[in-house]
Amino acid sequence: MSEASKITLKKRPYQYQAANGKYYTTFIVQGWKENGKWQRKQFKSEKDADVFIADKTLELNNDQAAKRSRQTTLTEEQLDEAEKAFKALGSTYNLSEVVSFFLDNHRPPEFALPLTEAIEIYLEDQAETLRPRTLIQKRSSLKLFYEHVGDVPVHECTQQKVLSFLKALRAKDGISKASRKTWNNYRNDLNHFFAWSGEKDMSTNRPWLFVNPVEGVRIFTAKQVAEQRKPIATTDPKQVAALFTHLMEDCPELVKYYALAYFAGIRPSGEMKALDQYAEEDGLIDLKTRTINITAKISKTKEERKVHISENLAQWLTAFAEYPIIPKNFDRMNKAVRAKFKLQHDETRHSFISYHVAVHRSAGDAALQAGNSESIVKKHYLRHSPAEDGNEFFSLIPCSKTNSAIQSNLRLDNFRYRAI
Structure with a gap:
């Protein structure tokens, strides 16, 4: 049954005292809604109230008949629900949009899973x-x-x-x-x-x-x-020398790792561990051809690249050949070194690319070596470091006599990088 058909108009007398002290009786009719709000009306005579009740009842019945004149498969209860929904929605949304949104966002699938x-x-x-x-x-x-x-x-x-x-x-x-x-x-x-x-x-x-x-x-x-990215961090060559001297004295197990990180630009996270896993088995580090083969299964970008082994890197790898790239207790030792020298994220790799560009002035070659795009290298590393710092960086070699990192007298032209 619809909301309108449920309405029963009621008449009741109401007595009040006027300002002159006399008592008067009026008749109040109530029990219908307009725009969703209950209504009532006051009449001086009972006859006027009865006439209003008759007219209003006829009006409501006619309105109800007009509403029910359309053919529909909906029941009375369903029609009432639809009317309530339309009133609640107003003109902001239509009913189809609301139903679609609800089904998309709240309908449980056939198979629910935690x-x-x-x-x-x-x-x-x-x-x-x-x-x-x-x-x-x-x-x-x-x-x-x-x-x-x-x-x-x-x-x-x-x-x-x-x-x-x-x-x-x-x-x-x-x-x-x-x-x-x-x-x-x-x-x-x-x-x-x-x-x-x-x-x-x-x-x-x-x-x-x-x-x-x-x-x-x-x-x-x-x-x-x-806009939030910090400037790339590179390690000053003298600080690099101090770091390698510290490694040689206190934890030589990490020398090979840091040599590959600084002088070959190997990514210190995923690539370095994968290189340690496959290097010996697949012969990925070849000192005879001066090549490090970063295969697709090792490379972060899943694209193979070959890194040329510079003269100073060759000396570091030869001097510490007995050690693995990732030794036991690596995380503990590496954390201590990074804290001591205040190394930032990817600072070793940033140093390699920056100094490579500084020495050789080739963004394309640096991109091939590091596995980056040339545009990225130009954007972040071009003119980042002076050539003098690059020469000093790639001249650092191990000295067994002093057990420290020193700067060699070799000319960089003798071991210039090659794009392979």
């Missing part, structure tokens, strides 16, 4: 194509998200939950907001996970959701990220 289980299935699937380091990073990102929102079903992860998580990210000091680059990195990890979760796959009973909650979440442009 977030923790979904993450494990996703990582297992990605392990076939991703590098171990990338997989570790994705696991870390998704774990933080799970800890923030709880073990909710995947389809209940909304855009609001994603935004709440990203806005809660903090810098290393635990207080400042995370950088725009960090925001983008976490956003990308979440986006890939939810996009994968929405794909159809019978073996994993996907999709687990119908709308990717990360879509529409802002992503900072390269220019916006660059």
